[in-house]
Amino acid sequence: MSLAVSARIAPSRRLRTALLLFALAQLCAAFAVGILLPERVAGAPFCAAFFLLTALCSLRGWAGATKTHRIDVSGTGAMHLTVQQEMGADALASTGTAVTLLPATLIWPSLLLLHLADADGTRHVLPVLRDSLAPAEYRALRVAIGTLSRCHERTAPTTEIL
Structure with missing residues (x-):
């Protein structure tokens, strides 16, 4: 089986920085x-307890x-x-x-918010920002996800902003 798109998605530096700055603002x-x-x-x-709880949740997301x-x-x-568990590992599991692909998937020019479900029914939400991939890989993945969302009949449409 040949792969139409194969993309390795690294954690977004922009998303991690935004989470850290938000946590610091809440603190x-x-x-x-x-x-x-x-x-x-x-x-x-x-109010202070609410701000601390929000900061802890943001730091958990950052970590x-x-x-x-x-x-x-x-x-x-x-x-x-x-999914690769450690940043330092060289190769992903084979x-x-x-x-x-679930209907809640969002396709925007700068962000793909992929809602995925596996055979067990476990839902995965995967944010893919532009800095997570090389520009050519991001475009190819965006086109592939957009094509998949249009091909399958869905009860709720996938939101796509061109």
């Missing part, structure tokens, strides 16, 4: 509300966005997803999981 807001100005904010302890993925789309439309 600063928690400090300002909880320590500096508690008398000027109604419910300051609850967890280190996996490299590989998507293989065959000429017949079959998709395989392989076996991938067969996945199907």
